[in-house]
Amino acid sequence: MAKLTEPQAKAHQQACDLLAKDVLTEDEKIFVLQNWQESASHINTVAGAFFTPFDLARDFAIETFAGRVIDLCAGIGMLSFAVKSKLAWESGSRLELTCVEINPDYVAAGRKILPEANWIQASVFDVIDMGLGSFDLAISNPPFGRISRPEGKRAPRYTGADFEFHVIDIAAHLASYGVFLLPQMSSGFRYSGSQEYRRDTSGKAFDFQQQTGIYLGPNCGIDTALYRDAWRGVSPVCEIVCCEFDTQETIEPEILIAPPAPVPAAPATRRSIGVPAQLNLFGSAA
Numbered sequence: 424m425a426k427l428t429e430p431q432a433k434a435h436q437q438a439c440d441l442l443a444k445d446v447l448t449e450d451e452k453i454f455v456l457q458n459w460q461e462s463a464s465h466i467n468t469v470a471g472a473f474f475t476p477f478d479l480a481r482d483f484a485i486e487t488f489a490g491r492v493i494d495l496c497a498g499i500g501m502l503s504f505a506v507k508s509k510l511a512w513e514s515g516s517r518l519e520l521t522c523v524e525i526n527p528d529y530v531a532a533g534r535k536i537l538p539e540a541n542w543i544q545a546s547v548f549d550v551i552d553m554g555l556g557s558f559d560l561a562i563s564n565p566p567f568g569r570i571s572r573p574e575g576k577r578a579p580r581y582t583g584a585d586f587e588f589h590v591i592d593i594a595a596h597l598a599s600y601g602v603f604l605l606p607q608m609s610s611g612f613r614y615s616g617s618q619e620y621r622r623d624t625s626g627k628a629f630d631f632q633q634q635t636g637i638y639l640g641p642n643c644g645i646d647t648a649l650y651r652d653a654w655r656g657v658s659p660v661c662e663i664v665c666c667e668f669d670t671q672e673t674i675e676p677e678i679l680i681a682p683p684a685p686v687p688a689a690p691a692t693r694r695s696i697g698v699p700a701q702l703n704l705f706g707s708a709a
């Protein structure tokens with residue numbers, strides 16, 4: 424359990440007091456999201472439970488859209504709340520949220536933040552078998568790296584040790600599209616902190632794409648390095664990664680193996696970036 428500064432402890436206590444209410448106003452929900460400390464009563468390093476900074480979650484939401492949305496490893500609903508807030512400005516958008524989180528304390532807090540969501544207290548590794556139906560969008564800021572998984576559990580295709588790749592593989596079995604907050608070295612590209620877009624041509628993200636056929640795509644040009652100091656207890660360099668799970672069989676094979684386009688200053692749209700020559704998403708040699 425982390426030692427909080429005096430102002431942090433005071434704000435956290437205020438957030439706890441708000442969570443004791445039956446119904447919270449929108450401002451109170453935002454106060455809780457910004458001040459409730461995930462490490463106050465849990466060793467959050469063990470579960471990789473570092474909540475997304477509030478403003479980064481709002482940037483993340485730019486890449487999301489309405490429909491049936493599942494938030495894997497939802498914490499207290501930071502990403503889902505940002506998606507809901509963004510869509511509140513878009514008339515006629517229908518949002519049906521499902522939040523999956525293993526920690527019962529986080530689920531209890533999340534139910535106060537997003538009472539309209541379907542909260543499921545469970546491991547993401549059990550979600551595929553729950554008969555939840557298909558989703559338009561999966562979102563996640565999963566635990567990063569070699570975080571321990573429930574005994575014997577893994578995603579359908581990915582066989583490695585990094586938690587985030589298991590979550591993406593699971594998401595691919597649930598949803599048509601995915602938006603993920605990942606450590607930069609697991610994203611398949613580098614943009615944040617450098618303002619120059621480069622695809623990895625080796626490494627664990629490259630191997631994940633080869634193994635699963637899931638292309639880890641760029642976002643619209645969000646530099647997450649701006650929020651490096653806004654995390655609590657860590658300061659990771661991340662990327663927002665967009666995956667079109669449904670289109671793998673409809674992309675022309677020659678596009679998949681074409682040499683990459685000249686590197687643009689920033690990814691303009693999620694479809695405008697060429698796939699590296701070495702990467703053939705159908706799994707055969709390029």
Ligand SMILES: C[S@@+](CC[C@H](N)C(=O)[O-])C[C@H]1O[C@@H](n2cnc3c(N)ncnc32)[C@H](O)[C@@H]1O
Pocket residue numbers: 470471472473474475495496497498499500501502523524525526529545546547548563564565566567572573
């Ligand atoms: C990095 S935090 C992110 C939380 C939230 N998505 C956010 O953006 O603030 C990862 C979350 O995954 C949860 N978690 C860890 N293992 C899990 C599992 N097997 N199934 C579901 N959730 C899990 C942790 O409790 C934690 O809340």
